[in-house]
Amino acid sequence: MSEPQTSQPLVSVQGIHTYYGKSHILHGVTLDVGPGEVVGLLGRNGVGKSTTLKSIMGLVNPSEGTITFHGQSITREPPHKIARIGIGYVPEDRRIFKLLTVMENLRTGLDRAGVTDARKRELLDKIFTFFPRLGERRNQAGGTLSGGEQQMLAISRAMMLEPKIILLDEPTEGLMPRMVSQIREIISVLHGEGVAILLVEQNVPLTLDACQRIYFMEKGAVRHHAVASELSVNDPVIHQYLGV
């Protein structure tokens, strides 16, 4: 197996153990994401992919291990600080603020100290050019949007933080094929802008296509690591870690 190397990781997770109450979910997860790199995290349901993202975001605290961002430890920092230093989070269930309008949802990430009005307009224009639907519905409550539109909003909202990396948790889950290709496209756009992505997905072809490297998880730990271009959809590795 070729062991792909990343120089100077942006985010580095070293041997984290995470518990929910008494259940031991992560058993020493270790992974790296380099600057601007798109990295996939594959595995069956319940192996701890989402928990890994939540641990990075500070939403659950690992009891052991460290997480660093640009070499600085962010282990057990509060989530709002982690978000402000440049980590965007798009959760599996999207978690749109349902009673806030589309615009207000975006403003939760936009109204930060040090963002000029011109910069705000620029960021919004970019989103509305890419997702015209959101522009049309900017004054509509988030809860009234369709599933696909909510996903676009969740991604756009994370982009308002101008993050260095976005943690994307199953962005294509339950979406129509047309929406899926739009998600694929936004991943490319973000990659083109130098934003790193840690992508948790069930959609294997999309993950292999979008990512440079893939981590495979099983039973709360990373078991395998590969360059995406060296894998095919029917690869035995895919069957081993994802087959039913």
Place this chain on the structure above:
Amino acid sequence: MDIPWDIILIQTVNGLVTGMILALVASGLTLIFGIMDVVNFAHGELFMLGAYMGVIVITATGSFWLALIAAVLIVALLGAALQITTLRPLLGRDPLNTILATFGLSLVLQNYALWQFGPVARKIQEPFTGQFTLFYLQYPWYRIVIAVLSAAIIAGLYLFLKYGRYGIWIRATTQDRVMAQAMGIPVPWVHTVVFAIGAGMAAASGVLFGPLVGVNHAMGLDWVLKAFIVVVVGGMGNLGGSILAAIFISLLEAYASIWVSPSQAIIVSSVVLILTLLFRPTGLFVPTPK
């Protein structure tokens, strides 16, 4: 039987005045519940401390309006300090913890006031004593001013929540605390600020209402009880619902006291509370939940 239109009109005015003050107390309470799931049993004491701060500043400066502003600011700061020391460490714990904590706070503050200011009720002089004729009554303008000012403060809160940057933070945190944090909103501070706003609003009601009743250490009890009823009837955490419920219940009580004594009229709000809990436990003024 003749319908006593004049009395009904007078009681409508009375009900609206009490309703607005009650809405001011209850909106702080419901805001705090909505955002951090804390039932603040010390809310009545913040109301009472506001009134005492009013007494102190009026005695020192002679200005009612200065006293109103000073009381709001001092009690808001006190509220922030109480939240940081008492409630912040309990975030995410079972609600019983925060109920006990705020109940303890309420006992401490009440007895502090008794120790510091004594059992004799103090009086706040109303800022002006003008009256106008309402049928056979000389009705004080000050009561109308209370209602208008309370409405203005509530409207200010609404506009802040609707359009202010921090207002959006507060609403986002109310809806999804976890996602709000993940968007970089400093949720612990949002909680502190909301508690301070609620405390300041309670203090404002205390000063405004002070001239109508004596200021004493136990004055918060009646109000907080009624405010709790209003918050439940309006739908826990629902600001608009609480305001409507405050006016609704106050009007009902005012009309009831046409026929029965005012102390019996209080029964009406308890009946409304019980009926609400039985038939619409999510609140009377909430759209039917999906």
